[in-house]
Amino acid sequence: MNSDDPANSDGVVNGVELRDVTIGYTRRRALRKRGITEIATGLDAVARPGELTALVGPNGAGKSTLIRTLCGLQPALRGQVLIDGDDVSSVRPADLATRISVVLTERIDPGLLTVRELVALGRTPHLSAGARLSPEDNAAVDWALDAVGATDLASRQFSELSDGQRQRTLTARALAQDPSLLVLDEPTSFLDVPSRVELVDVLRRLAVEQNLAVIMSTHELELALRVSDRMWLLDADRTLTCDSPAALAESGRIGATFDRGRMRFDPRTLVFDLDSVALDSGDSRA
Numbered sequence: 514m515n516s517d518d519p520a521n522s523d524g525v526v527n528g529v530e531l532r533d534v535t536i537g538y539t540r541r542r543a544l545r546k547r548g549i550t551e552i553a554t555g556l557d558a559v560a561r562p563g564e565l566t567a568l569v570g571p572n573g574a575g576k577s578t579l580i581r582t583l584c585g586l587q588p589a590l591r592g593q594v595l596i597d598g599d600d601v602s603s604v605r606p607a608d609l610a611t612r613i614s615v616v617l618t619e620r621i622d623p624g625l626l627t628v629r630e631l632v633a634l635g636r637t638p639h640l641s642a643g644a645r646l647s648p649e650d651n652a653a654v655d656w657a658l659d660a661v662g663a664t665d666l667a668s669r670q671f672s673e674l675s676d677g678q679r680q681r682t683l684t685a686r687a688l689a690q691d692p693s694l695l696v697l698d699e700p701t702s703f704l705d706v707p708s709r710v711e712l713v714d715v716l717r718r719l720a721v722e723q724n725l726a727v728i729m730s731t732h733e734l735e736l737a738l739r740v741s742d743r744m745w746l747l748d749a750d751r752t753l754t755c756d757s758p759a760a761l762a763e764s765g766r767i768g769a770t771f772d773r774g775r776m777r778f779d780p781r782t783l784v785f786d787l788d789s790v791a792l793d794s795g796d797s798r799a
């Protein structure tokens with residue numbers, strides 16, 4: 514963890530804090546025995562309000578498992594996930610829904626709902642039973658649609674949208690929820706290159722303007738290195754390193770995790786390139 518991570522006078526870190534967390538799965542087996550699969554242990558990290566934090570790592574490292582754990586969708590096997598100092602496991606689900614918005618990769622089928630109606634569902638945690646949307650709720654929906662550039666989609670049926678338009682809509686729904694933490698699992702995966710850059714730019718701007726903690730997992734490593742304020746690198750050994758993109762790049766951890774064959778990460782340019790020395794000499798380091 515960075516030494517500059519602030520805590521208030523009570524020692525509470527605003528945003529998300531992982532304290533010695535173990536993530537993994539518990540499966541019921543015959544004769545009441547439980548099978549426990551630990552994916553990663555001893556995870557420590559923070560994600561602050563006002564910052565975009567990018568969670569990166571190779572396939573199968575455990576990013577989605579970590580995302581689900583920090584949102585309270587599955588329990589940590591050990592340790593604590595704290596949101597503004599509160600342990601996620603002890604917050605009532607209804608309260609958690611007003612504090613954390615999640616956009617997962619699973620496809621959803623909302624039937625005949627329009628984009629606006631789907632985004633309006635983001636207000637549900639703030640409504641009392643049976644209550645209708647207030648003018649403030651409608652304003653929050655309008656704002657969320659506008660924030661992701663989806664106002665012109667409002668009356669379209671969600672099921673008729675392209676993948677990229679769906680991604681924008683689901684992000685708007687998460688924003689309409691008015692959380693203090695926004696978590697997105699691979700939000701750029703269906704988008705073309707300009708849309709990826711645009712969405713990540715929107716997320717970064719929202720983090721600052723709304724003082725939101727935004728955490729997104731992504732395989733867009735070069736983009737994440739350029740635009741994120743902080744990175745969580747979960748490597749193939751399931752070690753989590755939390756630091757600034759520049760510090761991670763300079764430390765060699767990015768290269769150590771992602772270099773393959775002749776593809777080498779260049780910490781000066783923050784891009785992957787073919788290793789010219791290896792090419793010239795015919796060296797085929799793998």
Ligand SMILES: Nc1ncnc2c1ncn2[C@@H]1O[C@H](COP(=O)(O)OP(=O)(O)OP(=O)(O)O)[C@@H](O)[C@H]1O
Nearest residue numbers: 538539550552570571572573574575576577578579
């Ligand atoms: N329900 C489950 N029960 C047991 N193990 C699981 C379960 N879901 C995932 N895993 C395992 O957990 C490990 C991490 O998977 P996870 O999906 O979190 O990785 P990831 O970093 O998100 O991968 P990718 O980049 O490929 O999406 C993998 O070995 C996977 O097989």
